[in-house]
Amino acid sequence: MASSARSFGPEREAEPVKEARFLGSEFVDTYTVYIIQVTDGNHEWTVKHRYSDFHDLHEKLVAERKIDKNLLPPKKIIGKNSRSLVEKREKDLEVYLQTLLATFPIVAPRVLAHFLHFHFYEINGITAALAEELFEKGEQLLGAGEVFAIGPLQLYAVTEQLQQGKPTCTSGDAKTDLGHILDFTCRLKYLKVSGTEGPFGTSNIQEQFLPFDLSIFKSLHQVEISHCDAKHIRGLVVSKPTLATMSVRFSATSMKEVLVPEASEFDEWEPEGANLEGPVTAIIPTWQVLTTLDLSHNSISEIDESVKLIPKIEFLDLSHNGVLVVDNLQHLSNLIHLDLSYNRLSSLQGVHTKLGNIKTLNLAGNLLESLSGLHKLYSLVNLDLSDNRIQQMEEVRSIGSLPCLEHVALLNNPLSIIPDYRTKVLAQFGERASESTPRSQERIQ
Numbered sequence: 001m002a003s004s005a006r007s008f009g010p011e012r013e014a015e016p017v018k019e020a021r022f023l024g025s026e027f028v029d030t031y032t033v034y035i036i037q038v039t040d041g042n043h044e045w046t047v048k049h050r051y052s053d054f055h056d057l058h059e060k061l062v063a064e065r066k067i068d069k070n071l072l073p074p075k076k077i078i079g080k081n082s083r084s085l086v087e088k089r090e091k092d093l094e095v096y097l098q099t100l101l102a103t104f105p106i107v108a109p110r111v112l113a114h115f116l117h118f119h120f121y122e123i124n125g126i127t128a129a130l131a132e133e134l135f136e137k138g139e140q141l142l143g144a145g146e147v148f149a150i151g152p153l154q155l156y157a158v159t160e161q162l163q164q165g166k167p168t169c170t171s172g173d174a175k176t177d178l179g180h181i182l183d184f185t186c187r188l189k190y191l192k193v194s195g196t197e198g199p200f201g202t203s204n205i206q207e208q209f210l211p212f213d214l215s216i217f218k219s220l221h222q223v224e225i226s227h228c229d230a231k232h233i234r235g236l237v238v239s240k241p242t243l244a245t246m247s248v249r250f251s252a253t254s255m256k257e258v259l260v261p262e263a264s265e266f267d268e269w270e271p272e273g274a275n276l277e278g279p280v281t282a283i284i285p286t287w288q289v290l291t292t293l294d295l296s297h298n299s300i301s302e303i304d305e306s307v308k309l310i311p312k313i314e315f316l317d318l319s320h321n322g323v324l325v326v327d328n329l330q331h332l333s334n335l336i337h338l339d340l341s342y343n344r345l346s347s348l349q350g351v352h353t354k355l356g357n358i359k360t361l362n363l364a365g366n367l368l369e370s371l372s373g374l375h376k377l378y379s380l381v382n383l384d385l386s387d388n389r390i391q392q393m394e395e396v397r398s399i400g401s402l403p404c405l406e407h408v409a410l411l412n413n414p415l416s417i418i419p420d421y422r423t424k425v426l427a428q429f430g431e432r433a434s435e436s437t438p439r440s441q442e443r444i445q
Contacts, residue, residue, distance in 0.1 A: 011198030017105070020097040023091045032086050034093060035263045038116050038232065042175065045121045045203035051075065054093060064174045067103065072096055074174040091154055101398070110173070121203050126157035128176035138184040147190040154226050155193065155202055155212035162216075185216040195227035208251075214238065226250050230257040240287050247294035255295060260284055271308045286311060296320050296339070303327045318343070318361065329354040339363045341384065349354070364409065373397040378402060384409040386445070393424055400428035409445040 023035040023046065033048050058072040073092035102400060103238055107124055108116070119123025130150075134141075141148060158181055195208035208227045215235030217223075225233070230252040250256050256263050263269055266282040273286070286308075292315040300321040304324040307313075308331045315337045329335060338358055340367035351373040357360070358380040359379055364386040371390065374380070375398045381407060391414040400403060410416055410425065418424060 003051060006345075014311060018101050018108075018122070020094065020101060025086055025090060026440075034090060036097070036116075038121070040122050043121060043203060043205050045201065045205070047115075047202070048115050049115070049232065050439045051089065051093075054096070057111060057115050058096075061100070063111060064111070065104075065109055071099060082430075111351060115310040117202075121153075121180070121205065122162050126154055127161045127178055127181065128173075130154055131278055132173075132175045133176055134184045135177075135180045142184065146190065147222070147224075148188055149192040149194065151200075152193060152195045152207045152210045155214070156210040159211070159213045159217070180214060187219045188217055189219055189221040191217060191222070192224045193226070193228060194224075197227060197333055200328060218242075221245070223247070230261075232416040234261075237285075240285055240290075242289065243287065245287050245292040246287075246290060247293065251296045252295060252298040252300060254300055255304050256301075256306045258295065259287070259309050263306070271311075274308070284309060288312070291334075293317070293415055297417050303329060307331050326351050326354060330356075333357065336379075337359065338362070342387075352376035359404075369395075371395045374399050375401070378404065380405050382407045386411040387411065388413050393418065393428070396425050396428040400430065405429075407445075412445050 019039045020036055021039075023037050031050050033050050036047050036049065038045055038047060054072060054073065058069075061067045062069045073089060073096065101108070104112065108118060113119060113122070113125045113128070114206065115135060119129035120126070125390055158178070161178060162354070164407040197203060197208065200207040209229050209232060211232035211234065213235040214233065215238040218244040220243050222244060223236070223239065224247040226232050226247075226249045228247060228251045236258070252258050260269070262282075262284065268280045269284050270280045271286050272283050273325060287310045289312060290310050291312050293310060293313055294317040296317045296319040298321050300318065300323060303318065303323060303326065305328055307328050312330065312334055313332050314334050316332070316335060317339040319339045319341040321343050323340060326340065326345065326348065329338070335355065337360040338355065339362040341362045345363065345366040348355050348371065349366065352375070355377060357379050358377055360382040361377070361380060362384040364384045366388055368385065368388040369390060371385070374383070374397075380402050383399065383402050385407045390410065393415055399408065410424070415421055
């Protein structure tokens with residue numbers, strides 16, 4: 001991995017002053033643990049340490065950075081756990097930490113950074129820890145072709161670091177050079193970004209709302225994103241030429257946020273290669289090789305025109321959203337597997353005009369009472385209609401003549417309580433699904 005110092009982006013304002021103050025203490029077994037709140041700009045977190053941890057930190061700083069050996073409050077044996085001594089020591093140790101942070105305002109020594117958990121919560125500490133990890137294991141991870149998991153806070157830290165316009169190695173330790181991260185991300189093929197619900201760790205950081213830029217990833221074939229606000233994700237479109245599989249879950253309120261985030265900048269846009277019939281303000285490149293898209297478990301209410309940008313899609317999962325109407329899918333001529341389960345569909349009118357080549361269709365968990373829109377899906381092989389509102393056996397006749405249909409699920413519909421309903425459903429399929437046919441009962445659930 002590269003180790004040369006580089007600068008990126010415009011100069012930014014000075015970094016916020018870091019502070020450490022004591023919130024109190026607690027008695028554990030035979031010793032006292034001090035609770036420290038570290039503040040870095042708007043971010044704050046807590047760490048816990050006993051006096052012996054301070055002593056070890058101090059010895060290392062005296063040896064490595066030549067700080068005053070008398071700076072640390074002395075250790076006392078007699079009455080060490082008395083309330084008065086603990087309270088005095090809290091104040092003295094707080095002054096000690098504040099002095100250290102003032103002494104190293106730009107980059108804290110490694111031992112101090114780890115003591116205050118900078119490698120978990122602070123931009124320089126996070127990027128330094130990630131750079132060192134990739135310096136040591138990056139080539140091995142790339143060679144193995146494994147999925148690399150990273151958190152939004154780490155990506156946020158890298159994004160911020162790149163925008164600060166500082167050398168990529170501020171600590172003097174070549175292992176922590178940001179170049180190791182950039183070299184790795186440039187070649188990575190499989191990425192997973194998972195946020196956390198609620199505050200991250202012991203901090204007040206709402207990780208799922210942090211902005212970050214994915215344009216440092218130049219070769220992605222597969223990406224999986226969850227619990228991140230799609231509005232704050234930048235740079236994903238850089239992967240359009242290479243990305244084959246994409247999953248964005250618990251993150252989006254619309255398909256546009258993911259597929260065409262730049263659309264908000266233009267009044268009218270069309271995908272690259274489209275036949276232009278009217279004025280447009282932008283031509284948007286398509287996702288050239290994307291064949292699998294999972295946008296399940298979001299808050300998507302419509303299948304919008306952004307699907308024009310994914311013409312190669314074969315597998316589309318929009319389950320567990322709030323979709324009301326099957327729309328715009330006529331643009332996806334390669335679509336063969338569609339999951340619209342657990343949405344709010346109440347009608348299938350005209351669906352056959354939008355799903356001409358579909359083979360697997362999951363409509364479980366919707367509000368369907370009629371199947372009249374399915375009667376011309378001649379390629380359909382598997383159909384799941386579980387957990388809907390289908391009451392009349394006559395509705396099944398809409399799918400009874402479909403020539404390729406092999407498996408139908410009708411569990412938990414009102415008609416499933418009809419005595420011997422499987423036999424009556426099979427009757428709608430005529431001779432090709434008679435009771436005497438092996439496995440015919442297995443095909444109706």
